[in-house]
Amino acid sequence: MEHEVIRLDDAVAILERTPASLRALLDGLPEPWVRATEGDGTWSPYDVIGHLIHGERTDWIPRARHILAGETRAFESFDRTAQFIESRGKSVGVLLATFADLRRKNVAALVEMKLTDEDLRRRGLHPELGDVTLGQLLATWVVHDLDHIAQVARTMAKVYATATGPWSAYLSILRDRQR
C-alpha cells in the first residue's frame, strides 16, 4: 500500500532505526564483506556508511531548514562522492558510531521542528528536480536509508554468487543490478 504523503511518526520510526540496522549488519564483520563491491564504480558497505554520514551533515536537515526559512534559492548540490575523501583511514566501527551520533541529533532536530501537515506541503527548489515539498524531502530521506540498506545486503550477497552453485537459480538478488 503506497502512501501519497508521509506520517511523521512513521518516517521517524525508520530514520531512528537505521544506525542500529547498519550496526547489526556490519559491525565486527570480516573485511571481505565490508569492502566488497558489485564491480567497478559501485560502492562497498564501507563507502555507503560514509555517504550516509555526509548526508546527515549536508543534506536532509539543512535542506529542511532551508525550506522552513522560506529560501527561494535552490538547495546546495549534494556531493555523492565526498565519502571517498572523508572516510579515509577511519574504521567501520568509527564510521558507524559517527553516523549513529549524527542521526540521533538530526532525528531530535526533526522532532523539535513539530512539523504540521501544512509545513509538510511547504516548497523548496531542488537544483535539478525543481519544485519539491518538505514532505517529499522527508519521504526521500526514509527511502534513501532503505535503498542503501538493501544495497549493503545485495552487495554482500554477491560475494557468494558463485559459491552457491546451482542454487543461484533461486536467489534472485544475485541478478538485481547486474552489470
Added chain:
Amino acid sequence: MEHEVIRLDDAVAILERTPASLRALLDGLPEPWVRATEGDGTWSPYDVIGHLIHGERTDWIPRARHILAGETRAFESFDRTAQFIESRGKSVGVLLATFADLRRKNVAALVEMKLTDEDLRRRGLHPELGDVTLGQLLATWVVHDLDHIAQVARTMAKVYATATGPWSAYLSILRDRQR
C-alpha cells in the same frame, strides 16, 4: 570479489548477525511498514520472518546433516508458503524472538560440526537442482538471509514511492522488481 568457495568463519559471521539485523529493522515498527508488500503475491516483512523460521526448522541444518550422513535420497522439498499458516496470530516480536532462538541453536550446531574443507565438498541430491555440495548449501544459507534482508528494505521503501515526488527519479530501489 566473488568467492568460489566459502570460508566457514565468514559464513557464520553473517548467519549469526541476521536475527539482530531483522530485529533492528523491524521490532516495534508501525504496522504499515511491517505488513507492506510489493503487490499481489509478494511477501511482507512479516511473511519473510515466518519464512526464515521455517527454513531454520526444516531446511539448512537438516540438509547439512542429510549430506553428512551420506544419504543418497534427495532432500525433502522445502515448503515456501508454510509461514502463511505457521505465523498466524503471532506478533512480529514473537516471530523475531523465535527466529533468533532457532538461529542461535543452528549456528551452534553448524560450528559443532567442525567442518573441514573436505566436508564442504561432500555431495547431496537436491530434488530439483540435482548434485550440490555442502559448501554450496552453506553459501546459499548466507545469500538467502541477505536476499530477504534486501527484500524487507525494498518492500518498505516502496511504501513511500509516491510520497518522494520528483526524487523518485534518483531512488533506484523503487524500480527494482517492478511488476
